[in-house]
Amino acid sequence: MPLTPETSIPSFLSYLRFQKRYAQHTLLSYTHDLTSFEQYLKETYSDEIPARATPVMVRSWLASMRESGIQARTINRKISALKSFYKYLLREQLIEDSPMSAILSPKVKKRLPQYVEKQDMDRLFQEDMFPDNFKGETQRLILQILYSTGIRRSELLNLKEQHIDFSNQTIKVLGKGSKERLIPVNAPLLTLIRAYRELKNALNGETDREFLLVNEKGSRVQSGFIYSTVKEYLSKVTTIQRRSPHILRHTFATHLTGNGADLNAVKELLGHSSLAATQVYTHNHIEKLKEIHKKAHPKS
Numbered sequence: 001m002p003l004t005p006e007t008s009i010p011s012f013l014s015y016l017r018f019q020k021r022y023a024q025h026t027l028l029s030y031t032h033d034l035t036s037f038e039q040y041l042k043e044t045y046s047d048e049i050p051a052r053a054t055p056v057m058v059r060s061w062l063a064s065m066r067e068s069g070i071q072a073r074t075i076n077r078k079i080s081a082l083k084s085f086y087k088y089l090l091r092e093q094l095i096e097d098s099p100m101s102a103i104l105s106p107k108v109k110k111r112l113p114q115y116v117e118k119q120d121m122d123r124l125f126q127e128d129m130f131p132d133n134f135k136g137e138t139q140r141l142i143l144q145i146l147y148s149t150g151i152r153r154s155e156l157l158n159l160k161e162q163h164i165d166f167s168n169q170t171i172k173v174l175g176k177g178s179k180e181r182l183i184p185v186n187a188p189l190l191t192l193i194r195a196y197r198e199l200k201n202a203l204n205g206e207t208d209r210e211f212l213l214v215n216e217k218g219s220r221v222q223s224g225f226i227y228s229t230v231k232e233y234l235s236k237v238t239t240i241q242r243r244s245p246h247i248l249r250h251t252f253a254t255h256l257t258g259n260g261a262d263l264n265a266v267k268e269l270l271g272h273s274s275l276a277a278t279q280v281y282t283h284n285h286i287e288k289l290k291e292i293h294k295k296a297h298p299k300s
Contacts, residue, residue, distance in 0.1 A: 003092055005051035009034050012088050021178040033081040037061055051089055055099045072106040079105050113250040120237040121147060129236060134199055134216050139229045141196050146245055149183045150252030150270055153226050153245040159212045166190055175271040183269055253281040
């Protein structure tokens with residue numbers, strides 16, 4: 001579609017989808033943030049065209065959200081969406097100046113990622129917690145892959161059988177922005193995957209041969225099943241508040257850095273675009289050392 005002030009949002013979203021290859025949930029967030037801003041302009045300034053917005057209009061929108069009690073982290077996400085949008089309009093020469101140039105993001109209190117202690121993860125896999133049936137083996141494999149590789153839930157959901165290289169002991173993961181990365185896999189996990197594939201091939205009826213994880217009926221597992229599996233089993237071994245698949249990603253990275261893994265290597269394994277996103281896991285290790293020092297040192 002031709003780029004005009006009126007078509008700027010759909011054009012930008014198409015750019016993110018087809019050229020930048022953003023994930024679906026990211027596209028939904030951008031869509032929600034931009035349409036919310038568009039609606040605010042219409043209601044407050046009788047002009048629903050964001051391409052014509054001024055810094056005053058943007059500040060007014062941000063102030064209205066703060067007054068409504070919206071958290072700084074959420075407001076920062078919306079600011080990020082607007083900055084990307086106006087950067088796109090600048091590049092396409094639809095505007096001469098970005099109204100975001102003078103907009104400052106509110107400070108957000110840094111929150112260390114939660115993770116599961118190593119002894120709790122050991123207990124999860126050492127004790128006989130999984131049912132002796134196909135569903136139980138699927139759940140065991142889900143938890144083992146997430147903890148052993150640190151991949152995201154969406155990446156696990158899209159993991160295909162052809163992405164597992166048994167000879168080189170790696171899996172190929174399709175991450176954010178359709179970026180591929182190779183992750184080493186240990187021998188016990190590969191043995192578990194082989195055994196799972198044999199069980200999968202023995203299922204009655206038509207079975208999905210493309211994606212690794214399937215349910216008892218042979219159909220590809222759903223995202224909700226992965227989430228509920230992680231929540232169910234982590235609840236049996238840990239009391240931390242959050243028990244989602246992403247917690248196992250945090251656990252993977254925290255245990256690696258705590259055991260002296262090179263930070264750049266952890267960055268590559270996680271598929272982070274910058275080292276800053278990975279450095280947060282070193283703080284978990286430092287906090288643990290502080291705790292040990294406080295309990296053990298006579299002068300603490």
